[in-house]
Amino acid sequence: xxxxxxxxxxxxxxxxxxxxxxxxxxxxxxxxxxxxxxxxxxxxxxxxxxxxxxxxxxxxxxxxxxxxxxxxxxxxxxxxxxxxxxxxxxxxxxxxxxxxxxxxxxxxxxxxxxxxxxxxxxxxxxxxxxxxxxxxxxxxxxxxxxxxxxxxxxxxxxxxxxxxxxxxxxxxxxxxxxxxxxxxxxxxxxxxxxxxxxxxxxxxxxxxxxxxxxxxxxxxxxxxxxxxxxxxxxxxxxxxxxxxxxxxxxxxxxxxxxxxxx
Amino acid sequence: xxxxxxxxxxxxxxxxxxxxxxxxxxxxxxxxxxxxxxxxxxxxxxxxxxxxxxxxxxxxxxxxxxxxxxxxxxxxxxxxxxxxxxxxxxxxxxxxxxxxxxxxxxxxxxxxxxxxxxxxxxxxxxxxxxxxxxxxxxxxxxxxxxxxxxxxxxxxxxxxxxxxxxxxxxxxxxxxxxxxxxxxxxxxxxxxxxxxxxxxxxxxxxxxxxxxxxxxxxxxxxxxxxxxxxxxxxxxxxxxxxxxxxxxxxxxxxxxxxxxxxxxxxxxxxxxx
Ligand SMILES: Nc1ncnc2c1ncn2[C@@H]1O[C@H](COP(=O)(O)OP(=O)(O)OP(=O)(O)O)[C@@H](O)[C@H]1O
Ligand SMILES: [Mg+2]
Numbered sequence: 001x002x003x004x005x006x007x008x009x010x011x012x013x014x015x016x017x018x019x020x021x022x023x024x025x026x027x028x029x030x031x032x033x034x035x036x037x038x039x040x041x042x043x044x045x046x047x048x049x050x051x052x053x054x055x056x057x058x059x060x061x062x063x064x065x066x067x068x069x070x071x072x073x074x075x076x077x078x079x080x081x082x083x084x085x086x087x088x089x090x091x092x093x094x095x096x097x098x099x100x101x102x103x104x105x106x107x108x109x110x111x112x113x114x115x116x117x118x119x120x121x122x123x124x125x126x127x128x129x130x131x132x133x134x135x136x137x138x139x140x141x142x143x144x145x146x147x148x149x150x151x152x153x154x155x156x157x158x159x160x161x162x163x164x165x166x167x168x169x170x171x172x173x174x175x176x177x178x179x180x181x182x183x184x185x186x187x188x189x190x191x192x193x194x195x196x197x198x199x200x201x202x203x204x205x206x207x208x209x210x211x212x213x214x215x216x217x218x219x220x221x222x223x224x225x226x227x228x229x230x231x232x233x234x235x236x237x238x239x240x241x242x243x244x245x246x247x248x249x250x251x252x253x254x255x256x257x258x259x260x261x262x
Numbered sequence: 263x264x265x266x267x268x269x270x271x272x273x274x275x276x277x278x279x280x281x282x283x284x285x286x287x288x289x290x291x292x293x294x295x296x297x298x299x300x301x302x303x304x305x306x307x308x309x310x311x312x313x314x315x316x317x318x319x320x321x322x323x324x325x326x327x328x329x330x331x332x333x334x335x336x337x338x339x340x341x342x343x344x345x346x347x348x349x350x351x352x353x354x355x356x357x358x359x360x361x362x363x364x365x366x367x368x369x370x371x372x373x374x375x376x377x378x379x380x381x382x383x384x385x386x387x388x389x390x391x392x393x394x395x396x397x398x399x400x401x402x403x404x405x406x407x408x409x410x411x412x413x414x415x416x417x418x419x420x421x422x423x424x425x426x427x428x429x430x431x432x433x434x435x436x437x438x439x440x441x442x443x444x445x446x447x448x449x450x451x452x453x454x455x456x457x458x459x460x461x462x463x464x465x466x467x468x469x470x471x472x473x474x475x476x477x478x479x480x481x482x483x484x485x486x487x488x489x490x491x492x493x494x495x496x497x498x499x500x501x502x503x504x505x506x507x508x509x510x511x512x513x514x515x516x517x518x519x520x521x522x523x524x525x526x527x528x529x530x531x532x533x534x535x
Contacts, residue, residue, distance in 0.1 A: 054407050076411075077303065083409035094404035096396070108408045110313070111415065160408075 006065070007032045007164055007196045008053055013062030015048055015220075022048050023059070024220030030198060035190050037199045037207045039242065040217030041251060046200040047091055049217070050166045053198070054088055055079050066164065084112055087157030091168040091200075093149035095141040095156070101128070102137040105156045112160065127155040130185060132178070147174040154182065158189075165189065167199040171206045183209045204243065208232070216242065218251075293413075293491045294483075297421065300414040312419045320420050324385040325427035331384065332377050332431050333438045339376065340364060340439030344446035357451040361458050362465025364443040365436075370470040373435040375522050377428065378481035382514035386489035389420055390510035393493025394503040402494060412494070421486040428482025429475045436474070469533070477525055481518050488514045 008030040015023035022045040030036050040046050051057040052064050055071040064071040069082050095104050102124055109120045128134045131151035141149055150170060157165055167186070171179035183206050189195040201207050207214065207228075214231040216224040216239050224231065224239045234240060241249030301311045344360050351357045393416060396402050405412050440462065447453035453461070492510035496502045 051403075056403050056406055076300075080409045080411060083407060086407075088404070088407045090400060090404060090407075092400060094400040096401050096404070097399065107405075108410070111410045112408070114309075156408075 005068075006030060007034070007067060008198065009065040010049070010052065011063045011065070013052065013064065014060045015045065015052065015057070016060045021220060023052075026062070026217075026221055028215065028222055030196060032196055033190055033194050035186065035197045035199065035210050035212045037201060037211040037214045038217055039201070039207060039214065041242075042202075044217050045220065046217060047168050050088065050168055050198065050200065053164075053166060054083060054086060084108075084160055085163045087160065087162035087165040089150065089153045089157050089165070089167045089170055091172075093141075093146075093153040095149055095152060097141050100138050100140055101133065101144070101152050104141070104152060105159055108156065108160050123159060124155075127158050128152070130158070131155045132181065145173075147178065150174065151178070151182070154185075161193070163194075163196060165195055165197045167197060167201075169201055170199060171201060171203050179203065179206055180209075186210050290487065290491055293417075294487050297413040297417045297487075297490075300411040301418045304411070304414055311414055317419045317423060320423035321427055323388070324381070324420075324423050325430060328381060328384055328427075328431055329434055332380055332435050335380060336368070336373065336376060336435035336438040337442045339372065340368070340442030341446055343367065343372075343439070344443035345450070348446060348451050352451065357447075358453065358461055360443060360447055360451065361440075361453070361461035365440050365462045365466050366470055368436045368439045369466065369474045371474075371522070371526075373432045373439065374428075374474050374477040374481055375518065377432045377435045377478065378485060378518040378522075379515050381424065381428065381431065381482070382485045382489075382518060383511055385424065386485050386514045387507050387511050389486065389489035390493040390496075390507045391503055393417075393490055394496035394506050397494055397496045398499055398503060417486075417490040417494070420490055421483060424482040424486035425479060426482070428485075429478040432474060432478040473525075473529065477522065480521060480525075484517050484521065485514045488517060 006029045008028070010026055010028045013023050013026045014021075015026075026045075026049070028049075038046055038049065048057065052059055053066065053071065055064070055074065058072060063073075066082055066086065069078070071079065071082070074082060095101075096107065099107070102121075105124045105127060106120050109115055109123060115123070124137075125134060128137065131154050133148060133151050133155060136144060136148060136152075141152070144152065150173060154167070154170060157167075165186075170186070171182055174182065186197055186199065187210060190197055197210075199207075199210055201210075211228045211231075214226060214228055215222045216231075216234075216236070218238050224234050224236045226234065231239070232243065234243075237250050241251050304311045343364050347363055348357055348360050351359055393402070396416070402412050402416070405415060444453075444455060444458045447458050448455065489510050492506045492513070496506045498505070
């Protein structure tokens with residue numbers, strides 16, 4: 001067996017939900033300290049990719065690696081240990097609704113480390129401060145706005161000092177100023193703490209600000225993969241259409257005809 | 263398939279139901295096994311499997327808060343049972359059998375059974391709805407993604423709480439029912455309290471009490487396991503949570519009654535008197 005030295009590698013992954021084929025021979029490599037941004041249409045399978053990396057979904061076929069671990073073959077116990085090195089920010093935050101912000105962020109520390117309450121409080125404060133949510137410590141998730149939840153989820157993902165962080169649309173629903181703060185945070189994490197990140201986003205500004213490399217997911221495969229500058233000039237019609245947001249091009253070809261006919 | 267005759271179709275239907283039933287029983291069994299495994303693995307590593315606070319929150323909710331309901335229902339049942347049997351026994355002049363009848367009936371059989379049914383409805387439903395909502399809103403997945411075992415973290419404290427509290431609640435039920443029958447005995451059949459107690463003591467065997475307690479432990483475990491299993495396997499959003507909650511209560515009550523019967527059959531085979 002070849003042991004890849006990449007941070008993350010997906011090798012020839014097929015993913016099918018009942019009838020629906022989502023990933024179709026998908027391959028991807030992510031190097032340490034890289035900030036990869038994945039773009040793609042809604043419903044193209046971006047969140048699915050992040051779930052495959054975490055191992056909360058199993059691919060129909062193909063293999064997924066995190067460092068030297070083959071996620072798709074790990075036993076539950078080992079998988080749990082590996083996941084502690086990965087932080088995930090879910091698209092809809094997925095905070096535990098019956099716990100306060102403080103308890104949500106403290107949860108991984110309480111459950112997975114032997115730190116004392118004081119130490120935990122200190123780390124929680126520090127992480128909440130990073131995302132600008134220190135004042136909302138005692139609120140319940142239902143008392144927060146969508147953007148605030150996102151930031152708490154980010155603090156929760158950072159609390160165990162992960163090596164890899166997966167962000168599912170981290171700046172969706174944030175105002176431009178806070179969005180920039182989050183972008184800066186992601187950049188400084190990789191520069192200062194050597195955290196690798198994979199970000200899924202639709203926000204072009206944010207994507208180009210964060211990315212050291214970008215990938216375009218289309219019809220179950222990465223069809224274009226390049227540094228931001230090259231990516232911007234891509235000749236690929238799908239990428240060009242996606243970046244310009246135009247209705248002319250290969251994306252939506254069929255359905256657009258249906259709309260214009262009406 | 264299309265030209266299959268009715269008997270074949272019926273047999274096929276029964277086969278389907280049977281297969282689904284066995285599959286459910288199998289997954290439920292593995293669910294319990296996995297929960298134990300995750301919990302003990304954690305203990306092996308020298309760590310508490312879950313926080314005491316989380317455990318006590320469930321004992322409070324499932325146990326202490328259920329005392330009024332269990333007590334009241336058992337009290338009324340005790341009254342009814344003493345009254346109904348009393349009038350029959352009076353015709354033969356054997357009303358002094360009432361205390362023993364109620365005491366044995368409840369400690370061995372009705373106490374655990376009634377408590378089980380009430381807890382399945384009261385707590386089983388709550389567990390399923392709570393875990394189901396967490397499942398639907400991706401909270402369970404987020405817990406898993408952090409590297410925390412959801413079975414150990416969510417299911418184990420609930421199971422243990424119900425396991426330990428069920429016998430206590432059965433005891434509450436027994437005491438309430440026996441107390442109620444003593445009132446009836448005094449008011450209608452002129453059996454005074456001291457005499458009542460003597461009669462109860464004479465008729466009640468340690469074996470009956472132990473049987474009742476063992477059954478209660480078993481019911482507690484089953485109810486919690488079924489409720490949590492149904493909760494964590496919810497599919498289909500809010501409607502799914504509703505369906506699963508109903509199905510959790512129905513399954514738990516049926517299982518409790520089924521196991522009660524099974525227990526009695528086994529018991530009477532081994533201890534025929
Ligand atoms: N649990 C599931 N069961 C069935 N189908 C699913 C499931 N999860 C995702 N899908 C399907 O897989 C496809 C990809 O879903 P995914 O959530 O990965 O999309 P996405 O790229 O993240 O979209 P968005 O940008 O809207 O978040 C969708 O078409 C969806 O219908
Ligand atoms: Mg998504």
